Amino acid sequence: MSSGIVVEMDDVEKTYQLGKVKVYALREVSLFLFQGEFVLVMGPSGSGKTTLLNLIGGLDKPTQGKISVNGLDLTTLSDKELTKIRRHKIGFIFQFYNLIPVLTALENVELPLLAAGQPKGRARERAKELLHIVGLAERMNHMPDELSGGEQQRVAIARALANKPSIILADEPTGDLDSKTGSEIVQVLHDAAKKENATVVVVTHDPLIAEKADRIMRMRDGQIISEESLG
Amino acid sequence: MAFRNLRRRRSRNTLTIIAIMLGVSLLIGISIASSSGMAEFSKYLSRIWGETDLIIRYGNRMPFDERNITIVEGVAEVQKSVVRVNWHARLENDTKKVAGLMGIDTNNDWEFADYNISGSREIHGTSVVVGSMLAENYGLKIGDTFNLTIRAYNTETWNRTYHYSIIGIYYPTPPVSSVDVFTTLAEVQDASGLSGMISTILAKLKDASTTAIVRDQFQDSLGLEFEVLAPKIEAQKRMEEMATGFQAGLTVLMLIALLVSGFLVFNTMFMSVYERTYEIGVLRAIGSSRRQIFFTFFSESLILGLIGASLGIPVGLTLSSLFTFLFEKAFGLSKITILVTVDACIGGFIGGTVTTMIGAVYPAVSASRANVIQALRPISRTGRRAVSDVAVLIIGLVLLVTGSALTVQLIPHVEPFMGFLDIFLVPIGVIIMVAVLLKRGAGFLANPIGLVSSSIGTLLSKTLEGNC
Numbered sequence: 001m002s003s004g005i006v007v008e009m010d011d012v013e014k015t016y017q018l019g020k021v022k023v024y025a026l027r028e029v030s031l032f033l034f035q036g037e038f039v040l041v042m043g044p045s046g047s048g049k050t051t052l053l054n055l056i057g058g059l060d061k062p063t064q065g066k067i068s069v070n071g072l073d074l075t076t077l078s079d080k081e082l083t084k085i086r087r088h089k090i091g092f093i094f095q096f097y098n099l100i101p102v103l104t105a106l107e108n109v110e111l112p113l114l115a116a117g118q119p120k121g122r123a124r125e126r127a128k129e130l131l132h133i134v135g136l137a138e139r140m141n142h143m144p145d146e147l148s149g150g151e152q153q154r155v156a157i158a159r160a161l162a163n164k165p166s167i168i169l170a171d172e173p174t175g176d177l178d179s180k181t182g183s184e185i186v187q188v189l190h191d192a193a194k195k196e197n198a199t200v201v202v203v204t205h206d207p208l209i210a211e212k213a214d215r216i217m218r219m220r221d222g223q224i225i226s227e228e229s230l231g
Numbered sequence: 232m233a234f235r236n237l238r239r240r241r242s243r244n245t246l247t248i249i250a251i252m253l254g255v256s257l258l259i260g261i262s263i264a265s266s267s268g269m270a271e272f273s274k275y276l277s278r279i280w281g282e283t284d285l286i287i288r289y290g291n292r293m294p295f296d297e298r299n300i301t302i303v304e305g306v307a308e309v310q311k312s313v314v315r316v317n318w319h320a321r322l323e324n325d326t327k328k329v330a331g332l333m334g335i336d337t338n339n340d341w342e343f344a345d346y347n348i349s350g351s352r353e354i355h356g357t358s359v360v361v362g363s364m365l366a367e368n369y370g371l372k373i374g375d376t377f378n379l380t381i382r383a384y385n386t387e388t389w390n391r392t393y394h395y396s397i398i399g400i401y402y403p404t405p406p407v408s409s410v411d412v413f414t415t416l417a418e419v420q421d422a423s424g425l426s427g428m429i430s431t432i433l434a435k436l437k438d439a440s441t442t443a444i445v446r447d448q449f450q451d452s453l454g455l456e457f458e459v460l461a462p463k464i465e466a467q468k469r470m471e472e473m474a475t476g477f478q479a480g481l482t483v484l485m486l487i488a489l490l491v492s493g494f495l496v497f498n499t500m501f502m503s504v505y506e507r508t509y510e511i512g513v514l515r516a517i518g519s520s521r522r523q524i525f526f527t528f529f530s531e532s533l534i535l536g537l538i539g540a541s542l543g544i545p546v547g548l549t550l551s552s553l554f555t556f557l558f559e560k561a562f563g564l565s566k567i568t569i570l571v572t573v574d575a576c577i578g579g580f581i582g583g584t585v586t587t588m589i590g591a592v593y594p595a596v597s598a599s600r601a602n603v604i605q606a607l608r609p610i611s612r613t614g615r616r617a618v619s620d621v622a623v624l625i626i627g628l629v630l631l632v633t634g635s636a637l638t639v640q641l642i643p644h645v646e647p648f649m650g651f652l653d654i655f656l657v658p659i660g661v662i663i664m665v666a667v668l669l670k671r672g673a674g675f676l677a678n679p680i681g682l683v684s685s686s687i688g689t690l691l692s693k694t695l696e697g698n699c
Binding site: 054059079080083084086087088091092094100101102103107111112116159160163 | 232235236238239509510513514515516517518519520521523603604607
């Protein structure tokens with residue numbers, strides 16, 4: 001773990017109005033995430049883990065409080081500016097990999113690079129480099145449905161790292177994998193993130209991932225109830 | 232990416248392409264057939280009426296003083312004029328038959344000079360041209376002679392019998408004419424006692440577009456006891472009135488065809504947006520802008536539109552032959568020359584492409600405006616396609632039922648727009664319903680079009696993938 005605050009959340013609250021009832025998805029959440037840190041967020045379903053991830057990723061805005069990513073206050077940014085933040089500063093990994101089914105592994109990794117306006121040739125080189133890092137250099141021209149779950153998740157990791165983001169947000173990345181493949185994926189994610197010096201936030205129920213974590217946050221009812229530093 | 236997504240939903244996209252192709256082909260086919268038909272009508276009218284713009288005769292069809300020609304000749308717009316005299320005669324061997332006798336100014340009558348006459352048209356004295364009907368009915372042929380008894384003007388008695396020889400036979404278009412015998416003006420005037428009298432003045436104008444104005448001018452000068460006819464523009468007007476309803480029906484058909492195409496594009500793209508909501512969420516999460524999402528879906532529609540519109544041109548040209556054939560049958564015309572115009576093809580292509588783009592705008596906007604959080608929920612991984620199919624099926628059924636109700640006149644027709652509506656609503660309704668019902672099993676249609684589309688798509692994808 002190195003210094004440098006990448007994410008700062010200050011008294012963040014996220015509520016939803018269900019009829020006349022106000023539901024708290026997040027309540028009084030304050031935290032810091034540091035550069036190169038591997039952080040686990042654990043907790044039961046409905047505890048607010050995914051909401052936390054969405055807020056850090058600029059996919060959603062808090063009802064109250066302040067979220068800063070690399071010093072930029074996300075709560076004041078427009079949709080266009082948030083898109084740019086997601087494109088350049090944040091990488092997402094989902095439980096079901098969510099590769100674009102009509103594109104090859106290589107093209108899936110190229111996608112965020114092309115969206116960011118990278119020239120085709122440079123995007124291709126970077127995508128090949130990342131697929132090599134995650135161990136899929138031999139299968140880069142395969143379509144997603146020709147890849148196993150673990151391989152698809154490796155492609156998703158490479159895609160998340162494409163634009164050299166400062167934060168990787170992973171929502172249950174091993175949730176759809178068997179434990180052996182899950183361990184491999186966590187190792188790949190851990191190594192790749194370290195190599196790219198990216199902060200990783202993993203939402204999971206999987207205790208095996210804890211072995212790799214620098215810090216574990218536990219959530220319940222929209223609040224961080226405990227924090228444990230392991231690094 | 233846009234093109235690869237189209238290949239993923241081949242059956243549905245093939246049917247959409249077919250719908251666009253049909254819309255464009257109807258647009259082109261009807262447009263070409265309609266303009267070809269109207270051009271043929273104009274030629275047909277010219278064949279019937281020749282160069283004559285105005286015909287002047289007495290209201291009761293009786294002869295009048297030939298000095299009235301000076302009124303016609305005194306009008307600057309008149310290029311040339313000629314007089315004729317019509318009278319009655321009887322065939323000597325058939326006293327019940329009253330033959331139409333026409334005296335021609337052989338030196339100046341431009342119409343007679345253009346008549347379809349076999350044999351000679353050099354009439355003089357007792358050498359005459361007879362109509363084909365008279366020749367057929369009485370077995371007359373060129374070189375034969377016959378006797379005519381000509382009625383005297385202003386008496387009820389039949390005057391003298393004249394002996395004529397046939398030098399030519401006149402074949403009118405259409406094959407009906409009130410004139411049985413053509414001879415010289417002087418011959419008819421002498422034989423009937425119509426000296427100094429005529430029954431018709433034909434006038435050709437310098438500019439045919441002034442016909443209506445000159446007609447009114449003549450009517451004022453000659454008085455109301457005269458009939459001043461403008462046969463070509465009147466026939467044209469009658470023909471246009473007759474064709475108005477037909478053309479309105481065709482226009483409605485074209486609009487409906489394009490509307491259906493646009494709706495199917497809308498439906499296809501909307502279903503695609505629903506099915507790929509999760510994908511949209513992922514694309515947004517990894518940094519795709521709203522604009523990029525919009526163009527991804529819009530490009531897909533545009534590819535469908537371009538392929539459909541391109542295929543619609545040759546099919547439209549084929550349809551124009553079919554419609555022209557129907558035109559010939561409906562109006563009893565001889566072979567119509569098909570006027571293939573680049574304008575019609577380009578118009579159809581643009582019409583189809585623009586309709587596709589219009590149909591694609593809302594789904595593409597809807598995709599670009601998708602809420603990322605909602606799009607990324609696992610429930611978004613499965614679309615809601617069944618509802619859309621039902622909606623399309625209902626629309627097809629409504630069109631079919633409305634068309635059927637119009638056919639059996641359960642719904643009163645409002646002319647001119649509903650005159651032909653039922654002819655179009657029923658097949659369009661059936662096409663929509665069959666399209667929906669065959670959606671799953673339409674792979675056999677997809678393969679041949681897939682070959683065409685893959686080559687076009689390979690070219691397009693190079694440029695369009697940059698938008699993804």
